[in-house]
Amino acid sequence: MSSVVVESDVQLSLDSIRESLIRQEDTIVFSLIERAKFPLNSLAFEESSCLDSGNSSSLTEFFVREIETIQAKVGRYDNPEENPFFLDNIPQSVFPTHKYPQALYPKASSVNINKRLWDVYFKELLPSFVKPGDDGNYASTAASDLACLQAISRRIHYGKFVAEVKFSDAPHDYEPAICSKDTEALMKLLTFEKVEEMVKKRVEKKAETFGQEVKCVSGDDESEKNYKVDPSLVSRIYGEWLIPLTKDVEVEYLLRRLD
């Protein structure tokens, strides 16, 4: 069996992917800090009756579904880095759109683990870093949750690009495990504990840097630092959810890579 080469007018490289993932960390840390302005506000994402449709949907789910439709109409999902949470059929863009280079294997578009991310986010990830309580700011909370979800989803599904470049660099390393659908072996091939530890350390430092209170006068008391989000929690969010989910995407992508 020979490996299939993706026709690509863009040169994916591990360096450019690494650079993007590092920049995405800033976006994710910013979005977590912004979400932490509000308490949990669980009424927003728990099931409730929408007065409009009579359907039972949480405010946040209603919001995200509607926003994704608008975003599709301006071409968001033409970008292979973006994956919707709810759209089964993506509406056509109503504006002339950019033609993104095809860097991924065509089956890539069928890899989407946003349903799992949605559950993990609201059940585990979100309650881990926001304070409990309810301040009634549901609309702003939903917008903040969407920003977090989209930033995290982009990071996780970037695993497709990671997997593609790893596969292209050494197809013979991956082909046996792909053919035998050996998920465990693939996971082993994709795991670099030292790199993961470095990422966790770096995002902790980013949370310290971006979540500190910046004062005008330098020489302010450094001893009592108040962080907007506990930096060790951000490290944990990466270690427990973001890194493993990214690797799950990589495995899913590779399993389809020779179809």
Next chain:
Amino acid sequence: MSSVVVESDVQLSLDSIRESLIRQEDTIVFSLIERAKFPLNSLAFEESSCLDSGNSSSLTEFFVREIETIQAKVGRYDNPEENPFFLDNIPQSVFPTHKYPQALYPKASSVNINKRLWDVYFKELLPSFVKPGDDGNYASTAASDLACLQAISRRIHYGKFVAEVKFSDAPHDYEPAICSKDTEALMKLLTFEKVEEMVKKRVEKKAETFGQEVKCVSGDDESEKNYKVDPSLVSRIYGEWLIPLTKDVEVEYLLRRLD
């Protein structure tokens, strides 16, 4: 003429307002840094034909109009801190909403300078801090522009709260200028150059802190710092646009304060 006391179940104080404005600086700096990931992408906000409606509207205007409608439906504009860019009639929320305390004089809702902000943002402010060029990422660019616009709009219109608390603290200082509609005198009463300089200095430092490249290993070369947005530009954005527009809102609010 006696001053009218706003019935308020919330105690506005200069301290709480100051705290909110300082926290909003972080949000604004984050949003500028995120927008600077993309080049100007002016095709997104210049007039073009929408394929859907046949109407002539820019992609960004179409996007913001549609998103504001969705946000209204989940109650965003029930919050007196939020002011829409395009909605003349705000659609009813389709979910049970939070009742926000009435901290402002009822005429406050008629103060909205978002049209001016829109023009200033796309013509002057945005081109001042993003690189020229076009990478085709219009959907992400529009979402980033909306985040900037909403963060800046919130800050500017927070001038209503600033004006209310200043007025309530010393109504007799303001009444003569309000009665004679003396805009210049009001502007003088509201201007504290030392405070403005401090704000400009602080946001510059925030841009340095939040826009730096955070590396894992401490002791990295401090000499060549690459900022995602030039910190002096953020200071300029506050000095030239955000602070003056906030004061314009304060004046507009006060001019209606005795109606």
